[in-house]
Amino acid sequence: GQQVMQIPQYQHVQEGEDFTTYCNSSTTLSNIQWYKQRPGGHPVFLIQLVKSGEVKKQKRLTFQFGEAKKNSSLHITATQTTDVGTYFCAGRNDMRFGAGTRLTVKP
Amino acid sequence: ETGVTQTPRHLVMGMTNKKSLKCEQHLGHNAMYWYKQSAKKPLELMFVYSLEERVENNSVPSRFSPECPNSSHLFLHLHTLQPEDSALYLCASSQGRAGNSPLHFGNGTRLTVT
Numbered sequence: 001g002q003q004v005m006q007i008p009q010y011q012h013v014q015e016g017e018d019f020t021t022y023c024n025s026s027t028t029l030s031n032i033q034w035y036k037q038r039p040g041g042h043p044v045f046l047i048q049l050v051k052s053g054e055v056k057k058q059k060r061l062t063f064q065f066g067e068a069k070k071n072s073s074l075h076i077t078a079t080q081t082t083d084v085g086t087y088f089c090a091g092r093n094d095m096r097f098g099a100g101t102r103l104t105v106k107p
Numbered sequence: 108e109t110g111v112t113q114t115p116r117h118l119v120m121g122m123t124n125k126k127s128l129k130c131e132q133h134l135g136h137n138a139m140y141w142y143k144q145s146a147k148k149p150l151e152l153m154f155v156y157s158l159e160e161r162v163e164n165n166s167v168p169s170r171f172s173p174e175c176p177n178s179s180h181l182f183l184h185l186h187t188l189q190p191e192d193s194a195l196y197l198c199a200s201s202q203g204r205a206g207n208s209p210l211h212f213g214n215g216t217r218l219t220v221t
Contacts, residue, residue, distance in 0.1 A: 033209060042197060043150070045209035088150065094163075095140065095210065099149035 003027075004091050006098030014106050019076040021101035023089035031092045032072045034063060037100070038085040046074075048092070079105050110134040113198050113213035120188065121221055128183040128216045130198030136211070138204040139181040141173060144215070145194035156181060157204040188220045 005024045013019050023032065031050040035043040047056055049065035049072060056063045062075045076083055086100040111132045120126050132139065141153040155163035156175040170192075172184040181198055195217050199210040 031207065035210075042212040042214050043210070045211070048207060048209065050207065090210075092207070094152075095155075096152055097142075097150040 004098040010102050012104045013079050019079050021074050021087050023072045025070045028069050029091045033090045035088045036085050081105050111211050111213035117217045119219045125186040130181040132200040136200035136202050137178050138201045140199040142197040143194050190220050193220045
């Protein structure tokens with residue numbers, strides 16, 4: 001199956017700082033989905049990107065799909081303690097997830 | 108809160124025990140999934156059922172046996188497990204196996220094998 005790589009594995013930021021996680025695939029993705037898992041919780045769907053170069057925003061979160069549809073990013077502006085959790089990307093072709101980026105935020 | 112219900116929430120079993128995990132979805136979806144999440148590995152897709160037919164089995168050991176009696180229920184039968192099988196087992200459902208529909212996860216079963 002396709003490989004979806006995510007970096008970084010961990011990110012610790014001061015509250016108010018920005019955060020970005022990257023997702024890279026070895027093959028072209030039909031679309032990509034992003035999920036968030038709070039500590040002790042289960043993954044929750046955030047958004048899906050389908051079109052080449054697509055950019056979507058959800059309040060302080062900006063999601064981007066690369067032109068070649070092989071990479072994607074999630075950027076959080078001015079992090080808050082409520083942003084803590086692990087962010088996963090998943091290629092919708094076969095629903096295999098990246099390893100996730102665990103975000104911790106220091107108040 | 109979640110349309111996907113998993114029971115039990117926690118399970119401790121010995122290596123010689125037989126137990127089953129249950130998942131029920133109330134969303135009218137037609138595809139269901141089992142994932143394994145352990146501390147050392149990312150979310151691992153184990154099984155996929157679409158319209159009650161198993162369409163994917165990712166080289167999972169035979170000590171894990173799935174069952175999907177209808178589109179709303181999914182089971183994972185466990186027997187002679189190993190300590191390394193201790194993990195969080197997540198069930199998910201979606202409308203369609205591929206395409207644009209998101210996965211809806213249950214709260215998971217935290218399994219400890221002693």
